[in-house]
Amino acid sequence: MDKKPNKTYHIIKTVLFYVVTLFLLAYVSVSLFLPDKVIDILGFQVTSISTATESMRPNIEPGDIIVLKRISEDDIEENDIISFFNYARGTDQNGATVWVKIRIVHRIIDIDDTTGAYITQGDNNTAIDTIYDENGNITDLTYDQVIGGYVFRVPFVGTVITGLRNPVLIGLLIVNIGIVVVIVKLLKKKDPENSEEDQEVIEEGVK
DSSP states (O other), X not given: OOOHHHHHHHHHHHHHHHHHHHHHHHHHHHHHHOTTOEEEETTEEEEEEEOOSSTTTXXXXXXXXXXXXXXXXXXXXXXXXXXXXXXXXXEOTTSOEEEEEEEEEEEEEEEOTTTOOEEEEOTTOSSOOOEEOTTSOEEOOXXXXXXXXXXXXXXXXXXXXXXXXXXXXXXXXXXXXXXXXXHHHHHHHHOTTSOHHHHHHHHHHHO
Protein backbone atom coordinates (compact mmCIF):
# COMPACT_ATOMS: atom_id res chain seq x y z
CA MET A 1 0.00 0.00 0.00
CA ASP A 2 1.26 3.48 -0.88
CA LYS A 3 1.84 5.37 2.36
CA LYS A 4 2.97 8.59 0.67
CA PRO A 5 -0.44 10.36 0.94
CA ASN A 6 -0.55 9.56 4.66
CA LYS A 7 2.95 10.96 5.11
CA THR A 8 2.00 14.15 3.25
CA TYR A 9 -1.12 14.52 5.37
CA HIS A 10 0.95 14.08 8.53
CA ILE A 11 3.41 16.79 7.42
CA ILE A 12 0.60 19.23 6.59
CA LYS A 13 -1.11 18.53 9.91
CA THR A 14 2.15 19.06 11.81
CA VAL A 15 2.89 22.35 10.05
CA LEU A 16 -0.64 23.63 10.72
CA PHE A 17 -0.33 22.63 14.37
CA TYR A 18 2.89 24.60 14.84
CA VAL A 19 1.54 27.63 12.96
CA VAL A 20 -1.61 27.75 15.08
CA THR A 21 0.43 27.18 18.25
CA LEU A 22 2.74 30.05 17.28
CA PHE A 23 -0.20 32.39 16.82
CA LEU A 24 -1.76 31.36 20.12
CA LEU A 25 1.49 31.78 22.06
CA ALA A 26 2.00 35.19 20.49
CA TYR A 27 -1.55 36.16 21.33
CA VAL A 28 -1.21 35.04 24.95
CA SER A 29 2.05 36.98 25.29
CA VAL A 30 0.58 40.13 23.78
CA SER A 31 -2.63 39.88 25.80
CA LEU A 32 -0.91 39.39 29.13
CA PHE A 33 2.16 41.59 28.77
CA LEU A 34 1.54 44.01 25.87
CA PRO A 35 -2.24 44.49 25.73
CA ASP A 36 -2.03 47.64 23.58
CA LYS A 37 0.47 46.33 21.04
CA VAL A 38 0.22 44.59 17.69
CA ILE A 39 3.00 42.21 16.66
CA ASP A 40 3.79 40.84 13.20
CA ILE A 41 4.32 37.14 12.51
CA LEU A 42 4.91 35.87 8.97
CA GLY A 43 3.10 38.88 7.52
CA PHE A 44 0.13 38.51 9.86
CA GLN A 45 -0.78 40.51 12.93
CA VAL A 46 -1.60 39.06 16.32
CA THR A 47 -3.32 41.46 18.65
CA SER A 48 -5.19 41.28 21.91
CA ILE A 49 -8.50 42.18 20.29
CA SER A 50 -11.07 40.04 22.01
CA THR A 51 -14.64 40.77 21.06
CA ALA A 52 -16.57 41.75 24.16
CA THR A 53 -19.83 42.57 22.37
CA GLU A 54 -22.23 40.76 20.08
CA SER A 55 -21.95 43.33 17.29
CA MET A 56 -20.44 40.85 14.79
CA ARG A 57 -22.50 37.78 15.57
CA PRO A 58 -22.90 35.19 14.15
CA ASN A 59 -19.65 35.52 12.18
CA ILE A 60 -17.55 36.56 15.18
CA GLU A 61 -18.67 35.54 18.65
CA PRO A 62 -17.90 37.24 21.98
CA GLY A 63 -14.70 35.77 23.41
CA ASP A 64 -13.14 34.96 20.02
CA ILE A 65 -9.71 36.30 19.21
CA ILE A 66 -9.01 37.85 15.84
CA VAL A 67 -6.03 37.34 13.55
CA LEU A 68 -5.47 40.21 11.13
CA LYS A 69 -3.35 40.83 8.07
CA ARG A 70 -1.91 44.13 6.97
CA ILE A 71 -3.88 45.29 3.97
CA SER A 72 -3.05 47.98 1.42
CA GLU A 73 -5.49 50.78 0.72
CA ASP A 74 -5.99 49.55 -2.84
CA ASP A 75 -7.00 46.08 -1.62
CA ILE A 76 -9.75 47.25 0.73
CA GLU A 77 -13.19 46.54 -0.70
CA GLU A 78 -16.81 46.73 0.30
CA ASN A 79 -17.88 43.79 2.49
CA ASP A 80 -14.37 43.38 3.97
CA ILE A 81 -14.13 42.95 7.74
CA ILE A 82 -11.49 45.30 9.11
CA SER A 83 -10.14 46.37 12.46
CA PHE A 84 -9.79 50.11 12.98
CA PHE A 85 -9.29 52.78 15.60
CA ASN A 86 -12.15 54.90 16.87
CA TYR A 87 -12.73 57.04 19.96
CA ALA A 88 -15.34 56.50 22.65
CA ARG A 89 -16.53 58.79 25.41
CA GLY A 90 -15.13 58.01 28.85
CA THR A 91 -14.28 59.71 32.14
CA ASP A 92 -11.00 60.33 33.91
CA GLN A 93 -10.26 59.96 37.63
CA ASN A 94 -11.82 63.35 38.29
CA GLY A 95 -15.02 62.52 36.46
CA ALA A 96 -14.23 64.74 33.50
CA THR A 97 -15.17 63.60 30.00
CA VAL A 98 -12.32 62.19 27.92
CA TRP A 99 -12.21 60.49 24.54
CA VAL A 100 -10.54 57.08 24.71
CA LYS A 101 -8.93 55.37 21.73
CA ILE A 102 -10.50 51.96 21.08
CA ARG A 103 -10.24 49.20 18.49
CA ILE A 104 -13.26 47.93 16.59
CA VAL A 105 -13.80 44.96 14.26
CA HIS A 106 -16.67 45.68 11.86
CA ARG A 107 -17.61 45.20 8.23
CA ILE A 108 -17.29 47.79 5.45
CA ILE A 109 -20.78 48.16 4.00
CA ASP A 110 -19.95 51.03 1.64
CA ILE A 111 -17.08 53.22 0.44
CA ASP A 112 -17.80 56.88 -0.29
CA ASP A 113 -17.09 57.57 -3.96
CA THR A 114 -16.11 61.18 -3.28
CA THR A 115 -14.04 61.06 -0.09
CA GLY A 116 -13.01 57.40 -0.08
CA ALA A 117 -14.22 57.12 3.52
CA TYR A 118 -15.27 53.69 4.77
CA ILE A 119 -18.80 53.21 6.07
CA THR A 120 -18.77 50.39 8.62
CA GLN A 121 -21.33 48.50 10.64
CA GLY A 122 -21.43 45.46 12.88
CA ASP A 123 -23.18 42.47 11.29
CA ASN A 124 -25.51 42.31 14.28
CA ASN A 125 -26.05 46.09 14.53
CA THR A 126 -28.92 48.07 13.04
CA ALA A 127 -27.03 51.35 12.59
CA ILE A 128 -23.78 52.33 10.91
CA ASP A 129 -20.76 53.29 13.01
CA THR A 130 -20.21 56.88 14.06
CA ILE A 131 -16.52 57.76 13.85
CA TYR A 132 -15.03 60.25 16.32
CA ASP A 133 -11.65 61.94 16.54
CA GLU A 134 -9.64 62.43 19.73
CA ASN A 135 -11.66 65.56 20.56
CA GLY A 136 -15.04 63.91 20.16
CA ASN A 137 -15.81 65.45 16.78
CA ILE A 138 -17.57 63.31 14.19
CA THR A 139 -15.24 62.49 11.31
CA ASP A 140 -14.68 60.03 8.46
CA LEU A 141 -13.05 56.62 8.74
CA THR A 142 -9.97 56.65 6.50
CA TYR A 143 -7.13 54.27 5.75
CA ASP A 144 -4.91 55.90 8.39
CA GLN A 145 -7.19 54.47 11.09
CA VAL A 146 -7.21 50.91 9.72
CA ILE A 147 -5.24 48.35 11.76
CA GLY A 148 -5.66 45.37 9.43
CA GLY A 149 -7.99 43.08 7.55
CA TYR A 150 -9.72 40.12 9.16
CA VAL A 151 -8.24 36.69 8.34
CA PHE A 152 -9.72 34.23 10.81
CA ARG A 153 -10.89 33.83 14.37
CA VAL A 154 -9.97 31.44 17.17
CA PRO A 155 -13.05 30.67 19.30
CA PHE A 156 -13.13 31.15 23.09
CA VAL A 157 -9.41 31.86 23.60
CA GLY A 158 -10.12 35.50 24.42
CA THR A 159 -12.36 34.38 27.26
CA VAL A 160 -9.59 32.13 28.61
CA ILE A 161 -7.06 34.97 28.46
CA THR A 162 -9.44 37.26 30.32
CA GLY A 163 -9.66 34.62 33.03
CA LEU A 164 -5.87 34.39 33.25
CA ARG A 165 -5.78 38.07 34.19
CA ASN A 166 -7.86 37.24 37.28
CA PRO A 167 -5.59 36.46 40.28
CA VAL A 168 -8.25 34.23 41.87
CA LEU A 169 -8.53 32.03 38.78
CA ILE A 170 -4.74 31.87 38.47
CA GLY A 171 -4.56 30.70 42.09
CA LEU A 172 -7.21 28.03 41.50
CA LEU A 173 -5.36 26.82 38.41
CA ILE A 174 -2.10 26.49 40.35
CA VAL A 175 -3.87 24.63 43.18
CA ASN A 176 -5.47 22.17 40.74
CA ILE A 177 -2.15 21.52 39.02
CA GLY A 178 -0.60 20.87 42.43
CA ILE A 179 -3.36 18.39 43.32
CA VAL A 180 -2.82 16.47 40.08
CA VAL A 181 0.94 16.31 40.72
CA VAL A 182 0.38 14.98 44.27
CA ILE A 183 -2.08 12.33 43.03
CA VAL A 184 0.39 11.15 40.40
CA LYS A 185 3.18 10.88 42.98
CA LEU A 186 0.94 8.95 45.39
CA LEU A 187 -0.05 6.50 42.68
CA LYS A 188 3.61 5.91 41.86
CA LYS A 189 4.42 5.16 45.51
CA LYS A 190 1.34 3.04 46.15
CA ASP A 191 2.63 -0.13 44.49
CA PRO A 192 6.44 -0.04 44.24
CA GLU A 193 6.57 -3.72 43.19
CA ASN A 194 4.87 -3.00 39.89
CA SER A 195 6.98 -3.69 36.88
CA GLU A 196 8.15 -0.82 34.73
CA GLU A 197 5.56 -1.78 32.15
CA ASP A 198 2.73 -1.72 34.69
CA GLN A 199 3.92 1.66 35.96
CA GLU A 200 3.66 3.09 32.47
CA VAL A 201 0.09 1.81 32.24
CA ILE A 202 -0.78 3.60 35.50
CA GLU A 203 0.76 6.85 34.29
CA GLU A 204 -1.15 6.63 31.02
CA GLY A 205 -4.37 6.16 32.99
CA VAL A 206 -3.67 9.27 35.06
CA LYS A 207 -3.09 11.33 31.93
